[in-house]
Every structure is written in structure tokens, then in C-alpha cells.
Amino acid sequence: MVTISVALRRLVIQRADDRCEYCSLSQAGQAATFHIDHITPVVAGGTTTANNLALACVSCSLRKAARQMVEDPETREKVLIFNPRQQVWKEHFQWNGVEVVGLTATGRATINALNMNRAIMLAIRAEEELLGRHPPS
Template sequence: MRHHHIPAALERRVRKRARNRCEYCTLPQELQEATFHVDHVCPRLAGGRTAVENLALACVSCSLRKGARVTAQDPSTRVIAPLFNPRTQRWADHFSLMRAPKVIGKTAVGRATVLALAMNRPAVVAIRLAHMALGRLHPA
């Protein structure tokens, strides 16, 4: 998937739409060394197309953890839930930064995705704290 060629113009559209942030964990590309990936929301293995309506900007960690997964277990209810889809769902409906620097899942989709993509791994929590200190991340 990440070896799949994305035309430069398409990548620019995806980056601009995402405002250069990971559409899963919200990490900004700014201050990150590794270039974020253009992720297939519906994986190519599952027939997902390389088209703007099936692409999302993802930080390297979210992208690698997501891979070809489309579901994960909600740790609260143990129900298997679909992973968050940034094209058809609204981030704020499923996640909260009220307890920033941690991302809290508000729904089965949100909780399953927080866990599956390790959105509160220590390195990203430290980066969120740094962005908060710079006034670039607002708990909401």
C-alpha cells in the first residue's frame, strides 16, 4: 500500500484537505521528520481505489498500524467495530481531546481506533504536549 504510487497532484489534494495533519490521531506534519503517508481508507487489498474520496493523510505510525485493517475491538464493549473512516465520519463525533494530550474514543468506532492505532503512545502524547505548549493544539 505505501509502496503504491500516488500521483503528486493527488497527494497535494489529500494533504491540503487534511490541513497537513494525520486524519486519525490529528498529529501535525509540522515538526515531524518522517513524511506522512497517503492512506487508502478502504485498503487496496479490499478493493479500495486510489481516488481522493478513498484517501486520507496518515502519520507513519497510524498508517503502519492501520495497514489493511478495517475493524478492531472496542475495549469497553468487546464489540468488533469498524475503524474510523475520515471520509464518511466526523472526527469530533468519535473522538475527544478534552483530556489532551490524550485522545479519548467517544464511541465504539472511536475507542477501537484509539487502541488499534495506538493514538496515545508515549511519543505522540509528548508531541501533543509540545504542540499544546506552543498553543497549536486546543483541547476540544
């Protein structure tokens, strides 16, 4: 198991504005503490540095696991999963109410792999909308 310093953990959380960097869920109101995710997994040579870490909700973290390549459900092309350090969220995803829509192969594949639009996530986002936390700014 890799140890992440308190300072580095704080940096990742603040940089992400306390939101999952994959699905944009707010940590506020969630019972489970979000994970610090290695974008490139340690088992694949990823480092424990700010440039390789992202804040991830438990759901996205567990679904992503050590995967790097995911399949675009439209084209069946294998693409790299969304990388919040190297890519801009709004270039790959957009909101349609409480649903996340993929704009690119990477966006579609990431949404599919992380199951971002399952019923419970849509319900959580609807609640977040009522509380003024969705969509994220």
C-alpha cells in the same frame, strides 16, 4: 505498489490541513513525511481516489496497515476503524488535554488499534501544545 499522482497527493494533504486524519498530529515539526493512506486497503478492493485516501502520520499508517475491523476495548465488539471520509472526527473523539478520548465504539476501537495515547504521542502533543499546534482547531 500503487502510484498516487502529485495532484491527488496535494489534494489529500491540503484537505487534511497537513494533519494526520486519525490522530490529528501536525506534519509540522515531524521528521518523517506522512503517508497517503488507502482507507479501504487496495488488497480489499479500495481505490486510489480522493474519497478513499487520507493523510496519516507514519505511526497511524503502520498500525492501521490493511485493517478495517478493530475491537472496541470496552464492549469487545468488532467495528469498522474510523473513516475520515465518511465520519466526523468530533463525533467519535474528543481531547482531554493531550489525550484522545473515544466517544463511540469506533472512537475507542480506533484509539486502541492505533495506540494513539502511548507515552511518546502524549509527549509530542504536549510539545505541540507549547508551540500552539495542539489541540487542533
